[in-house]
Amino acid sequence: MDRTSNPSGAPPTPLTPLQQLATDAGLLVDWEDAASRPMRVSDDVLRAVLFALGLPAGTAAQVSDSQARLRTEAEEVAIPPLLTGVVGQPVVLQTSAPQAALLGGQTYRIDFEYEGSTEGKISVSASGHHATLRLAPVQAVGYHRLHIDAGPSAAIEATLAIAPARCYGVADALREHDRPADARLWGGSAQLYGLRCGGEHAAGSAGLGDYTAAGMLARHLAQHGADALALSPVHAMFTADARRYSPYSPSSRLFLNAWMIDPAALFGDAAVRQTVIDCNLVDDYARLEGAPLIDWPASGHARMTVLRELHRRLQQAPLGDSASQALLDDYRAHCVDAGASLLAHAHFEALHAHLAHLGHPHWKQWPEQFRDPTYLAVQAFAREHEDEVDFHLFLQWAAARQWAAAQRTAVDAGMAIGLVADLAVGTDSAGSHAWARQHDLLIGVTVGAPPDMFNAQGQGWGLTTFSPRAMRTQGFAAFIEMLRAVMAVPGGVRIDHVLGLMRLWVIPDGARALDGVYLRYPMQDLLRLVALESWRNRCIVIGEDLGTVPAGLRDRLADDGLLGMRILWFERDYTRDDAPFRTPRTWAPASVAMTSTHDLPTLVGWWTGNDLRWQAKLGLLPAGMSESEAHEQRMADRAALVTAFAEHNRQVLADGGVPLIGVAPLQAALEQARTGGAAQAEVILQASAQDFATAAVAFTGAAPTPLALVPLEDLLGLVEQPNLPSTIDTHPNWRRRLPGPADTLLDAPAVQARTTALANARTGTP
Structure with a gap:
């Protein structure tokens, strides 16, 4: 192709x-x-x-x-199953001339979601083969029912989704907590799997983070003044295959990662410790907890083994065991509330565990009778493997219970936002969501990106996502279901590759990444649904708007209340040949200020050139650039950023404030590094790296944005980044663990000085 x-x-x-x-x-x-x-x-x-x-x-x-x-x-569907509008504005629908002739002047009735109704007449304006229908402005937000009397036996009904003018925002969250709406908040971000717990809890962790640790970290951050904790995606993975552990390649975005369940939160440390003993896993648990990197297959198996045994014991608990009975009652109620979608996911998990071991990892390779969740053979399999299906239902109940508990911990600790979830751009085509929603998703293509200056061959992410055609014909049901799933618990959500609400680069399965095509999405409808669900769930929305962004899109997202992402490394004036770093006061206010992301170097890693050494080692430097040239360019970039620090201090001083960034030591370090040899430069950069990290955190925190998020790697001054794009096994992606327990990470004096500098930068106080 x-x-x-x-x-x-x-x-x-x-x-x-x-x-x-x-x-x-x-x-x-x-x-x-x-x-x-x-x-x-x-x-x-x-x-x-x-x-x-x-x-x-x-x-x-x-x-x-x-x-x-x-x-x-286009000609026969008068009104789609769902149409969107904005509160207080006319509802506008493009249609064909024949349908306009049928509907023009007809009476309609809107039954509001909660109570009441209104009536009106449809107005029409036509031009050639196309026409526009208009309904009067609707003053109530919600999912309403539209009824149109189009003549005898021709009644038309549809859902009318009326959205607020913008998403729920940081100011709205502050008002709900009786705090000044213009306060500039800050928070941290972390990879959930890499969190640690201390004490007895560590002995039952099997080397993996969990939802309990997320709550602990949120509380610890709140004690230092933070209002948010952004986490890596917590979507459901392939429980039977822990080799597929990238959090951005989930099996389903409707459910949660079962590997992150904390068994002790359900049954207590003593019960978990005894179960580890009974399962002959004591040595394995100790080895995994002591390892510097996560061994996903071993840790996933160890945690699932213990959870499976605890599930068995819960099912066999005697009738007089009130604690177990309470858990069972809560579990059964959860399954009833979750309904058919959860049951389908549990069926998939059971089938995948059974068939993957027979050499059928993708549901397309399964025997024909199992390739659709509605087939009778699937129901028969579920009856024959009732305990296995129940286990996966139990896992999702436990994960949901603990995810909600982590958010409650964050809010109870004083956070205005709490947890910020991450919505991956798509799902693995071999996963639960694709199997269960085959008519809603794009089967046969993968999502990616066209060639650019950094990836000459383009990118294929191995993911699929919703079909825009199915979205319209199915009333956006699957998209709304996903939004509700991801927004139900946390106080915020980050939409990965938010450009996908407008268009996505899709690549036929088996083709090169550069052999794709842009596919348009109904952005206006999607943004309105995001805003509506944002308010219903009291959830702020951040859009990852990095890369090649179509003109005007960022302004449109800002108008709709989605916060963009402004990353320190990219805030440069590229209209000038020397591309100087821009001072924080020029950063877009309708955004979240960030030092870095999981795909980019940490502050310390960037200052010391650690990322360049990785790139040189793995052949990832830009085409035609040697490692020495890369380091030379980085030295110029360091000087440019420190110059921006100095300019920011000058601006603060001119405004009558007190400069917060220590620039002189960094300038001296750079001068010594430039005049000395390579070995001496490396020593000097290492020695000054922590000072640079503190300065960069304060610099980023000074941006006039409602929220600043700093990765834990930068708050702690760590050198390695969680993920190195364009690598799989040559770099330990998604395997790094943080260096201490979640509830003591920020206690070191140097780290406390950094969080204090960040907090002061947000308030503008010395």
């Missing part, structure tokens, strides 16, 4: 029937690459992606049939 390019300046060639079908289906046949060169997607790519959208296009006849199907859908 090859992409083709159009000569710069040449007029676009007419679209073929295949290309017209692709365009009508939401594919961008023509696009510009990172060098602004016009590109046209190959026919093979278009056919493959159209097939995934349910529009076969392998032959001219299929193209014609699929085009007719699209036309019929």
